[in-house]
Amino acid sequence: MYNAKETRYDDMIYRRVGHSGLKLPAISLGLWHNFGETDKVATQKEIIFGAFDMGITHFDLANNYGPPAGSAEENFGRILHSDLKQYRDEMIISSKAGYYMWPGPYGEWGSKKNLIASCDQSLQRMQLDYVDIFYSHRPDPETPIEETARALDLLVHQGKALYIGISNYSAEQTKAITKIFRELGTPFIIHQPRYNMLDRWIEDGLTDVLAEEGLGAITFSPLAQGMLTNRYLNGIPTDSRAARPDSPFLSPEKVDQTISTVQELNKIAQQRGQSLAEMALAWNLQQPTVASVLVGASRLSQLQDSVHALDNLTFAPEELAAIQKVLK
Template sequence: MGYTASDTRYEEMRYNRCGRSGLKLPAISLGLWHNFGGIDSYENGREMILRSFDLGITHFDLANNYGPPAGSAEELFGKVLARDLAAYRDELVISTKAGFSMWPGPYGDYGSRKSMLASLDQSLARLGVDYVDIYYSNRPDPETPMEETMKALDYAVRSGKALYAGLSNYSAEQTVEAVEILRQLGTPLLIHQPSYSMLDRWIEGGLQDVLENQGMGSIAFMPLAQGLLSNKYLNGIPEGSRAAKPSTALNESRITPELLRQIRALNQLAVSRGQSLAQFAISWALRGGKITSALIGASRISQIEENIASLSHTEFTSEELERIETILKKSDEA
């Protein structure tokens, strides 16, 4: 039987306006960074995408190099879109990005006009769509003038290949510069996608203020700090986990005894609120309404369901927030 979306898909999800734009995003979006590549199970990926949509997740976040191999996550999503979601295309927000290494040679990386627009055409072909809803510059290019990268985003929108333009991994100062260039070109910047979690709070040092002042939305990636803010590491580093692999950014050298003490203390606070640590972390990222959407990853449907359940409890007392700050201060109190 073919797929038919749930009639109740919009009853529980919260949708937040993205800055001062007309677009709303679900409070939780699904990212296809891991577990949706060519080495992964197509059926599992398909089931996670469809279950997400049935639960009200309308925003699916990709990049040109997601896989592995690079490009295969877009291909998987394109197959699911053609097979199951074609009738619902206008209910979906599909985003992709360019800026990290994608193909050999000098044009498959960073932010030149050549790279940005060639990558967009490749992404559209893999996804099987005429346009993406959001196209991001995935990181600033230290050697290409900002004007060139922003003009490429402007062209992507003006050509109809993207509806909105976004940034990821840009500093507060770089974001201000990008906003000013695109404003002069007549294409507003919709959104910034930074890393943000209780263990990674760099955006509080100025970027959040910039986004609010400029009327931009924000979608936080890695709100669970690559799984650190889940039950996975409460008893140390499990064999086969991402942290056990030396080639990843999350490795054993980062998971110190002090960090494990902090995670366990945060988990105790989560339990006192009736939440898992993962739910607690997502609720914290969405507190106060500064973050438009939390971008989650998943390897199975149950994780998506668990994370969405966090939306029922995103309020924090002042005592809870103070306790979190105390836990996260590097000290010997634990």
Template sequence: MQINDKSGYKKYYAAEDRYEQVPFKRCGHSGIQLPMISLGLWHNFGHADDLLKAQNILRTAFDLGVVHFDLANNYGPPFGAAETNFGRLFNEDFLPYRDELFISSKAGYDMWPGPYGNLGSRKYLISSLDQSLKRMNLDYVDLFYHHRPDPDTPLEETMGALDHIVRSGKALYVGISNYPADLAEKAIKILNELGTPCLIHQARYSMFDRWVEDGLLDVLDQYGVGCIAFSPLEQGMLTNKYVHGIPEDSRAAKGMTYLQREAVEQKLEAIKALHQVASDRGQSLSEMAIAWLLKDQRLTSVLVGVSTPDQLKANVNGLTNLEFSADELQAIRKVLEA
């Protein structure tokens, strides 16, 4: 919701019905509930992007009740840019609503030169979060993740750093991301022993990438840890964009990072078949792909990245039909296992 003042600036006032749009779901055994759709700032919030468009996306999200904004230290480009831009927009629009927002960031991938700007040491994690808080103009984040496992740093050191971060007041909760099932279980046990339980695991999960089903979801369920899925649309493959082939203006046609033409070509028949199932359900393929993930009670939320407010609205629309018949599930299973 926007209101013009005398200078022409459109001051933001949040929609009064913002909690009537997106359902919330409890995160594991914690006291936290998250919207079933969360907004990721991985793309479209860097210095090369349109800041006004980014502002409109954030405003639309909050008006819909999507109160969880997910960042990381190296989102951009360049590294840190998404957090810097978010900090500007937070001060401009969302400062009055800070206690309604659930803001997360991460560290674990390459961020600055030298041995202290990567992976999982105590020095890197604490320093990185300090930098993130400055960029975002925040006193604390609601959730801080270790972004990926570190094969060399002792897990006790990494988890100990997360525990320290919570006890220092720089984060309210901590989580892990991209951890395989066995390592996730070890990390969760260490955090439990330290008295700072793991809130959530962020994992890549979609119809075309189901590795979390091989034990990870069972581990998280056993220990009462939530799960949030990123890349639920497989970089756009699970949308209507590729139903009739590869458009010349698409990410796959341009060979952009994370989505190559060959990968889409290998999935074209599956995309078409899944699109037909979605159409029969009265949904777009992207709506069904999100609903298919959220049908699993072990999933807390689905993390989406969008380039327009309308894309976000379409993703939210997928929450209107989360029920699947046995025949629909069988049809989907047949496609995915082909």
């Protein structure tokens, strides 16, 4: 039986999500990869227990995480039920709906039919009465945004979610749905966008909307699928994600286009006494609206390395200027 470390809250940093009452650990664990049917349960437990022992209280899932879709929630639910049940009130557990999950016209996107059914399925898989945050995983171009907002608000009134979030919404879409949530009184507090040194799209309007509306952000892909680590500093290893012909998110072309930039960033990181990955995470967290960054891990040591980023979150003005020069 797992017993959490008594010192688990001593070193982690917790940051408030916008103007809400919720605080998240600066580093959160995402279960997008490495927690499906093909992954060893012993390794999954080691990562999850190790995360909690380091003060990582937030575990981020979605209905389609795996593979196969749904298996990450099932595995997490079993681990939670068997070993972490006594710590449920110390944990923030999130899920999402919006990407393809089951066949037919109701198995994806943002209709009321999909969102309510998907949340119910996620709760069953994780053996939970509620999630702390439930997200609309992506905007639906064919469903009125009012319907999506009202469905998410209903989940709160049904006691199935404490807070509501959105992911992958533009600045304009965020502003539009925020207005509806305000009218409904929905506890909408958080946006989950992709954000890293190589992909700064949220700075083009979204961060302004978040600040104006008192919302927080939790960013995914802060290491740009591994490009902002030492993995590709000297080329593409044969066993890397970029070398796989079927990799949907990373290609040799992407790595080649960024390698000189990444090498220059690594020099700045070394001057700061950090690894490139540590600096990339710290840089993400210096964005005022970002409450937490989501990291994945295939082994506990990777997660431990990520947490080391918190040892140095302060950037001197000249360091930020040097980074900006490289990124331009």
